Amino acid sequence: MSKPPSSRAYVPFVSVENMMALIHHFGIEQVLTLLADEIEADFWRWELFDKTPRVASHSSVGVIELMPTSDGETYGFKYVNGHPKNTREGLQTVTAFGVLADVDSGYPILLSEMTLLTALRTAAASAMAARHLAPKGARSMAMIGNGAQSEFQCLAFKAICGIDTVRLFDIDPEATARCARNLAGRGLEVVQCRSGQEAVEGAEIITTCTADKQYATILTDNMVGSGVHINAIGGDCPGKTELHRDILLRSSIFVEYPPQTRIEGEIQQLEPDHPVTELWQVITGQVAGRTSERQITLFDSVGFAIEDFSALRLVLRLIEGTEFYTELDMIADPDDPRDLFGMLERAKR
Amino acid sequence: MSKPPSSRAYVPFVSVENMMALIHHFGIEQVLTLLADEIEADFWRWELFDKTPRVASHSSVGVIELMPTSDGETYGFKYVNGHPKNTREGLQTVTAFGVLADVDSGYPILLSEMTLLTALRTAAASAMAARHLAPKGARSMAMIGNGAQSEFQCLAFKAICGIDTVRLFDIDPEATARCARNLAGRGLEVVQCRSGQEAVEGAEIITTCTADKQYATILTDNMVGSGVHINAIGGDCPGKTELHRDILLRSSIFVEYPPQTRIEGEIQQLEPDHPVTELWQVITGQVAGRTSERQITLFDSVGFAIEDFSALRLVLRLIEGTEFYTELDMIADPDDPRDLFGMLERAKR
Incomplete structure (x- = not known):
């Protein structure tokens, strides 16, 4: 031996x-x-x-x-x-x-x-970004797409941003029911909604996390009021987006790493030189994050190494x-x- | 649970x-x-x-x-x-x-x-290439560089190419002695040599496998006679080569994947358009390997995925x-x- x-x-x-x-x-x-x-x-x-x-x-x-x-x-x-x-x-x-x-x-x-660990880190990164970008005192989050990532997102926003209400919607009502069951008894008010429109009502933060690999429109322009923070998780590879282009044009867009996000993120719908802000520059104080109450902030998250x-x-x-x-x-x-x-x-x- | x-x-x-x-x-x-x-x-x-x-x-x-x-x-x-x-x-x-x-x-x-497994696959790939390129009936191999890879190379050439004699040389005589001990009783005649020149005497195959990350000259031009097959293992990253450039100019050069070998292999010493043959084309019979008894064949191996x-x-x-x-x-x-x-x-x- x-x-x-x-x-x-x-x-x-x-x-x-x-x-x-x-x-x-x-x-x-x-x-x-x-x-x-x-x-x-x-x-x-x-x-x-x-x-x-x-x-x-x-x-x-x-x-x-x-x-x-x-x-x-x-x-x-x-x-x-x-x-x-x-x-x-x-x-x-x-x-x-x-x-x-x-x-x-x-x-x-x-x-x-x-x-x-990826589910946890994605949720934690989302909530960390929202800590810098979401409107002060935000309490209610719409959670659109109630799949494998959804509970982690809800709990991260509760623990890190002080969210106390989540408004769930999924095209599959069973997914919404399962997410609600999993979140029961954790100190969150959970509202099951029958439409995306209903879910975003009164929400200061909107998280989108759906899974299809195709250009989808989970959020249309009329659903997004001024002052909200959008946490867009699901658009994360070429051909896969969730937001209507008009929302992007009204938003201040924050990204992890522009060379990757321009290929994989929501901003693949925009011109390659459309202005975006790198999140790390907001965190280090080099660039302002949210500058007004009426501003729509968008974290176009694709996940970075x-x-x-x-x-x-x-x-x-x-x-x-x-x-x-x-x-x-x-x-x-x-x-x-x-x-x-x-x-x-x-x-x- | x-x-x-x-x-x-x-x-x-x-x-x-x-x-x-x-x-x-x-x-x-x-x-x-x-x-x-x-x-x-x-x-x-x-x-x-x-x-x-x-x-x-x-x-x-x-x-x-x-x-x-x-x-x-x-x-x-x-x-x-x-x-x-x-x-x-x-x-x-x-x-x-x-x-x-x-x-x-x-x-x-x-x-x-x-x-x-990498030591084994490197040795197996070397011997597989030699099966197509070395002179017919080769029996004796010079093994220059007697480090961690050397015994695997010797045994692969015995098992796959029918080599019965290995002629060992290393600048560190202890490395040679250890390699010889490790090979004892395995059916190979093992000759410990005091110089590279002595090691290549009568060898139809020359394997070089030294480790320093610098341009080195393990083989000089005068050491390489006509008809031999050179199996160059150690030159495998930018700045690390083992053979004098003049040897390359006299040899028919075979490589795994040209875009990688031109950066990492012995041929980094040559012009970027110096002709080389891809080994897979020899194996599939699309291109001739060894075409004459006097030809020097060189497998410039860097290891490929x-x-x-x-x-x-x-x-x-x-x-x-x-x-x-x-x-x-x-x-x-x-x-x-x-x-x-x-x-x-x-x-x-």
Whole structure:
């Protein structure tokens, strides 16, 4: 038998089961709040990140993407797929896992499920953006699209922005009923609505999160009153948008990373030079966010690698000293690094 | 407690320990031979692969790369680092792991260590290329650079090309002695040489595999006689080459993928339009490989994503029905795919 490998050879692994246990241990609203703070802190140091475009492999039924980034000390990437037809086969539309590595040695330091974590980080990033853009004192949010992401969005806006009412609408009333059931007893007033129009009534924040891969119009121009903040989550790949173009023309538009959002976001409907503001510049105070009560602010969110990086770093910190991970023997670690073959041979005995 | 996830939620994982057990179970020469055949079969269908360039994140001390590819049915990627200074710290210069996924659903189907597997696939690809390019009846190989990759190269050329003698040289005599010890009793005549010049004497094949990240000249022009096949492994990133330029000018050069090799390979020393032949075209018979006894053939190998894909697919086949893997709970799999939150909640009970 070979000598056991050094600690560097083991990579902490957070399984789905352990991710769920971790979330329950800290509490979902607390995890969302920590995530929002972690993402905000990384947006403060936006400029030092390596902003490689995501690497997509498209097929006729979906896409598989790798989303890498680095802050110079830690490297991270997420594997994520998008297969809208999966739902019909009882599978997730989106599954994901992620890795962190030490830039200095190149050794991986974390492997984690990211299907749940992506839902959490997306909701946390939305609420973090709204903290800077939504009208002061906003209490009511319309949640249009009541699929897998919806409860996370509602709880993030409650925990991070102080929302106390959510107005749900989905073209599938069962989705709305399920979302309402899942949110019951969590301190939110939940209103089930029969139309998008009804859902936006009195809401200071409108979140759209629908899943079809096609140009859709979830919100029409007449539904959006002055002064609201729109959190547009569902338009996140070429050909997939949710808002009528006229809404975009009336809005101040905030984005994560313009080169990516112009291809994937709602603004793919606009001219390539249509003015947008980068969210990190609002957070650092370089550019104003909301400047008037009547202004419509729009966060055209597509999800960016840095948000996954922030989420993985938080997970790495939270699991320290806990039992919410196992160690994977993933890295070959010979006693003598030049003697990989010798390690293999000694394993035979 | 939640309902256990479906089989789709589990991803087979081959640890370093299990990879070593797998290699010993089948025998290293048999695994090398199977790998060479698998890689050759994928070179036959070269044109249908998605040939995305590798995505590199550079730092002052090394590089972390993602190497994705797809054949339209299966997607694969490798994470690999390159940190030459790691050896001094007792760490591997190169560590790697890889993933296969189902293109139709986007779900991962394999996670495997690839530090050992990369050493095996590199050696298998070298020997597979030599099967098409080396002089007929070659028996003796010079192995210059006796580091972590050297034993794998020697055994691959024995198993796949019928080499019976290896002539070892390294600037570090201890590396040569270790390589010789590791190869003892495996049916190879092993000659320890005191110079590169001595190593190449009478050798029909010359393999160079040294590790420094700088322009080096492991082989000078006068060392290379007519008719030999050169298997150049070590020149594999910008600024890292092993052969004197004059050797390249006398050789017929064969490469994996020209856009990558012109940046990373020995041919970075030549004009960007210097003629090279793609190995897959030799394998499919579209272009001649070796055409005369006096011709110098050079395989300027940098490693390509398709070779990793072939290796991962072979591993996935070999582990079937064995105990050489464990199952990782890596993919969230709610009973109702639209109800990720419900899955999380049910886990609480």
